[in-house]
Amino acid sequence: MKQFQYVRPATLKAALDVIGKPGVKVIAGGTNLIDLMKRGVTAPDKLVDINHLGLVDHQSLKDITETKTGLYLGSLALNSVVSENNMVAKRHPLLAMALKAGASPQLRNMATVGGNMMQRTRCGYFYDTTMPCNKRVPGTGCGAMEGINRMHAIFGASQQCIAVHPSDMCVALAALDATVHIAGKKGERKLPFTQFHRLPGEHPDLDNNLAKDELIVGIEIPDNNFAQNSYYLKIRDRQSYAFALVSVAAALEIENGIIKNARLAMGGVAHKPWRLFDAEKALTGKQPTEENFAQAATLAMQGAIGHGGNSFKLKLAPATITEALKHAAGLV
Amino acid sequence: MENKEAYPANDAAQDVKDSSRRNFIKQSTLLTAVALTPGTAIKAAADHIDEQIAAVFEKMPLKMQVNGKTQNLSVEPRATLLDILREQLDLTGTKKGCDHGQCGACTVHVDGHRINSCLTLGVMMNGRKITTIEGLANGNQLHPMQEAFIKHDGFQCGYCTPGQIMSAVACIREGHANSEHEIREYMSGNICRCGAYPNIVNAIQEVKDGGMAV
Numbered sequence: 034m035k036q037f038q039y040v041r042p043a044t045l046k047a048a049l050d051v052i053g054k055p056g057v058k059v060i061a062g063g064t065n066l067i068d069l070m071k072r073g074v075t076a077p078d079k080l081v082d083i084n085h086l087g088l089v090d091h092q093s094l095k096d097i098t099e100t101k102t103g104l105y106l107g108s109l110a111l112n113s114v115v116s117e118n119n120m121v122a123k124r125h126p127l128l129a130m131a132l133k134a135g136a137s138p139q140l141r142n143m144a145t146v147g148g149n150m151m152q153r154t155r156c157g158y159f160y161d162t163t164m165p166c167n168k169r170v171p172g173t174g175c176g177a178m179e180g181i182n183r184m185h186a187i188f189g190a191s192q193q194c195i196a197v198h199p200s201d202m203c204v205a206l207a208a209l210d211a212t213v214h215i216a217g218k219k220g221e222r223k224l225p226f227t228q229f230h231r232l233p234g235e236h237p238d239l240d241n242n243l244a245k246d247e248l249i250v251g252i253e254i255p256d257n258n259f260a261q262n263s264y265y266l267k268i269r270d271r272q273s274y275a276f277a278l279v280s281v282a283a284a285l286e287i288e289n290g291i292i293k294n295a296r297l298a299m300g301g302v303a304h305k306p307w308r309l310f311d312a313e314k315a316l317t318g319k320q321p322t323e324e325n326f327a328q329a330a331t332l333a334m335q336g337a338i339g340h341g342g343n344s345f346k347l348k349l350a351p352a353t354i355t356e357a358l359k360h361a362a363g364l365v
Numbered sequence: 366m367e368n369k370e371a372y373p374a375n376d377a378a379q380d381v382k383d384s385s386r387r388n389f390i391k392q393s394t395l396l397t398a399v400a401l402t403p404g405t406a407i408k409a410a411a412d413h414i415d416e417q418i419a420a421v422f423e424k425m426p427l428k429m430q431v432n433g434k435t436q437n438l439s440v441e442p443r444a445t446l447l448d449i450l451r452e453q454l455d456l457t458g459t460k461k462g463c464d465h466g467q468c469g470a471c472t473v474h475v476d477g478h479r480i481n482s483c484l485t486l487g488v489m490m491n492g493r494k495i496t497t498i499e500g501l502a503n504g505n506q507l508h509p510m511q512e513a514f515i516k517h518d519g520f521q522c523g524y525c526t527p528g529q530i531m532s533a534v535a536c537i538r539e540g541h542a543n544s545e546h547e548i549r550e551y552m553s554g555n556i557c558r559c560g561a562y563p564n565i566v567n568a569i570q571e572v573k574d575g576g577m578a579v
Contacts, residue, residue: 039425039442039488060486067445067484068465080442082489113478137554138539139532140466142478143485273553
């Protein structure tokens with residue numbers, strides 16, 4: 034690992050003063066960043082440790098708190114802590130399920146909410162510094178497009194990049210209409226979770242819409258009526274501790290045998306958590322039956338493109354959507 | 366052996382308040398560079414003189430408790446907890462397997478919680494309490510989990526074993542050892558290439574069912 038300078042600001046303001054500068058990277062849990070630094074994929078001159086920022090708006094960035102309209106997760110709350118939190122389990126079991134499906138217990142004890150969001154959208158070619166990768170070195174080409182692309186995107190890819198965002202937590206938060214609270218030198222701004230991550234387009238080097246001089250301070254999840262009927266289904270090569278081939282976060286609000294509201298998002302299929310707005314609309318007002326779920330899944334797959342190695346996902350994805358919805362509706 | 370020394374709360378905030386520019390300049394010689402506090406670095410950054418520190422500042426002070434003993438160390442910011450334990454403290458029980466957080470051989474407890482020491486920077490452990498496999502036994506008396514691994518033959522080559530045992534103890538403490546399925550799920554961050562998994566699960570179940578304090 035290349036030598037770097039390490040600084041430990043004690044306030045949000047002190048952190049914001051340093052982070053925008055060239056060569057500076059922020060570290061929270063470090064589970065992705067240290068890995069990338071060891072591989073030489075990234076080599077910052079300075080690391081800013083944000084684990085000691087003290088109180089921001091009178092609360093610790095590690096806190097999980099109730100607000101008037103929902104639940105607020107501080108950006109430094111650990112993945113393990115959020116997944117075991119009683120309020121999360123009661124109100125948003127979908128999020129707890131997704132978190133527990135991600136990484137390993139050790140990594141969840143290190144990784145934070147904000148860090149999970151900021152982990153790189155990536156693939157094997159991004160990690161291999163002997164290979165071309167538009168995300169790692171813009172303009173060098175994409176090794177995966179015609180290479181080994183079994184894990185790669187079937188939605189929203191560009192000629193530049195077909196990597197996927199590997200987070201499970203983010204898939205649940207995209208489905209749950211969460212809002213990202215972001216601090217910058219000019220104050221705080223909010224962004225819908227679904228607009229936080231971006232598609233590769235012509236700039237695959239950018240994974241998200243956070244400016245270099247901004248920090249995520251928290252996530253707010255609005256109250257909903259999905260707790261009774263939600264499910265996170267993750268399909269992977271081994272039963273635990275592997276990235277998703279395809280994952281689905283499904284949440285239904287069922288009233289008198291009719292779907293009043295539906296939320297669906299997929300992981301492992303795009304450069305960002307992939308929300309299925311059309312399928313959600315199609316399910317609204319319908320009965321929660323396997324047939325209706327399969328129809329919604331077919332609708333969700335419009336525009337999907339296989340690249341050879343990952344073409345099996347064109348069948349796996351709709352099957353996973355249907356299965357996740359069956360679990361959510363209690364049909365399994 | 367329990368070290369009763371009280372640890373101050375991680376005091377980066379205090380550092381910033383206490384450090385003056387004069388202090389920084391006074392300390393900023395090669396001889397005393399290692400004594401610089403991280404807070405001083407922040408202050409220096411605010412004064413736009415961080416480039417100067419980078420030149421002299423190759424190591425940082427690190428105070429942490431390892432297996433009950435306070436360690437005052439001087440480390441490079443890039444040194445991982447794993448490398449510090451093995452290379453500086455000679456605690457080679459914690460193993461370097463993949464060195465990328467994928468195998469769990471480097472699992473240790475930080476303030477009672479299991480983590481991958483290979484993906485943890487030593488400088489970020491200031492003020493924390495680390496327990497390694499060497500700190501599990503009580504003198505010559507092995508920890509119940511160590512006894513159970515021996516009894517159930519929970520290893521073959523033994524390389525993953527320290528990580529497996531640290532994870533297994535945490536697994537019970539977290540309350541995630543209530544069934545074979547749950548144990549397998551919550552031990553999934555520890556890979557055993559010899560495939561001793563059934564015996565590892567048996568060892569954990571015995572300790573869990575025995576109700577012994579872990």
